Amino acid sequence: MRAVVLVGGEGTRLRPLTLTAPKQMLPIVEVPMIERVLAHLDAHGVEEAVLSLGYRPDPFLSLFPGDRAGKVRLSYAVEPEPLGTAGAIRFAAEAAGIEETFLAVNGDVLTDLDVTALVDLHRKWSAEGTIALTRVPDPSAFGLVPTGPDGRVHAFVEKPLPGEAHTATGDINAGTYVLEPSVLDRIPAGRFSLIEREIFPPMADEGRLFAALSEAYWTDTGTPALYLQAQLDLLDGLRPPPPAPGAHLRDGAAKGPVWLIDGAVVDGRVVGPSLIGAAAFVHAGATVDHAVIGSGARIGEGAEVRDSLLLPGAVVHADAVVDGSIVGEGAVVGEGARLTGLTVVGGGVEIDPQARLYGVRVPVGG
Numbered sequence: 001m002r003a004v005v006l007v008g009g010e011g012t013r014l015r016p017l018t019l020t021a022p023k024q025m026l027p028i029v030e031v032p033m034i035e036r037v038l039a040h041l042d043a044h045g046v047e048e049a050v051l052s053l054g055y056r057p058d059p060f061l062s063l064f065p066g067d068r069a070g071k072v073r074l075s076y077a078v079e080p081e082p083l084g085t086a087g088a089i090r091f092a093a094e095a096a097g098i099e100e101t102f103l104a105v106n107g108d109v110l111t112d113l114d115v116t117a118l119v120d121l122h123r124k125w126s127a128e129g130t131i132a133l134t135r136v137p138d139p140s141a142f143g144l145v146p147t148g149p150d151g152r153v154h155a156f157v158e159k160p161l162p163g164e165a166h167t168a169t170g171d172i173n174a175g176t177y178v179l180e181p182s183v184l185d186r187i188p189a190g191r192f193s194l195i196e197r198e199i200f201p202p203m204a205d206e207g208r209l210f211a212a213l214s215e216a217y218w219t220d221t222g223t224p225a226l227y228l229q230a231q232l233d234l235l236d237g238l239r240p241p242p243p244a245p246g247a248h249l250r251d252g253a254a255k256g257p258v259w260l261i262d263g264a265v266v267d268g269r270v271v272g273p274s275l276i277g278a279a280a281f282v283h284a285g286a287t288v289d290h291a292v293i294g295s296g297a298r299i300g301e302g303a304e305v306r307d308s309l310l311l312p313g314a315v316v317h318a319d320a321v322v323d324g325s326i327v328g329e330g331a332v333v334g335e336g337a338r339l340t341g342l343t344v345v346g347g348g349v350e351i352d353p354q355a356r357l358y359g360v361r362v363p364v365g366g
Contacts, residue, residue: 008054016346106175
């Protein structure tokens with residue numbers, strides 16, 4: 001099986017973190033997001049994947065020496081201009097010479113979906129396209145996909161208003177598709193095209209589109225809240241441990257497991273579930289509680305980091321507080337500063353001592 005992995009978007013909802021790195025290169029507990037996506041495909045027998053690139057392609061090209069991720073062979077298709085989800089699929093599939101049933105997946109979705117079972121259903125139904133569905137508590141932010149008892153998709157319902165979701169199922173498009181090569185002929189060549197708006201609706205009208213609901217773990221990482229939650233989900237055991245390669249449990253941890261990666265130095269108090277990355281340092285008198293501390297990050301005396309993510313190389317100076325927030329790679333939180341309410345600090349940014357930030361993004365507008 002071959003796969004097209006869509007990683008070309010600019011990740012505007014995750015700014016300022018994506019001002020310096022593509023979204024799928026951001027780490028999910030010390031592992032680049034794209035590596036986790038490819039590892040999942042590897043586990044389901046995908047032998048080759050083509051990465052559909054656009055925004056900042058160079059980091060992807062340099063991440064995988066030998067053009068392999070595990071057992072998955074990699075190739076790359078760099079869009080000359082943004083082509084949308086459908087246009088990108090056609091561009092990448094043609095670049096890779098795909099002429100058989102293939103997968104298309106969104107590179108910012110983390111899931112434990114049984115891809116093998118989805119492919120089997122696709123073949124059983126003799127479908128032209130099969131969509132994985134997931135169920136969310138509030139589907140108002142998503143397009144809904146009502147289906148019949150035979151799995152056939154009836155229609156696409158664009159983002160219903162809150163309180164109106166009862167008019168359709170709560171099942172949404174989960175961003176993993178099994179497609180026949182004939183779908184490529186439906187996609188206009190060389191122009192922007194969205195598969196959800198232009199391609200799937202007529203396929204549904206013709207009875208050629210099917211869908212299957214999965215109750216497996218699923219999350220879209222496209223906003224700061226969801227990106228942070230994806231980290232904490234791994235700590236909380238919602239996906240199989242360990243949360244990162246090389247992580248080992250620390251003995252005598254309070255409340256929940258504390259994972260350490262070799263080279264981490266912990267002189268302060270760490271309350272689990274938490275992870276301290278390689279060569280990270282937690283000063284005596286500091287507290288880490290339910291947080292991911294990236295490799296090489298430093299937390300000063302008396303500082304507190306709770307329900308948060310520090311990306312690699314971040315520094316939190318003495319007596320500062322980071323609560324329910326994200327500090328970007330190499331960013332510095334000044335002494336006595338306080339970051340709360342899902343504040344997001346971009347890579348390399350310095351926060352002034354004693355600053356009080358609640359629910360903002362720094363730099364502003366990022």
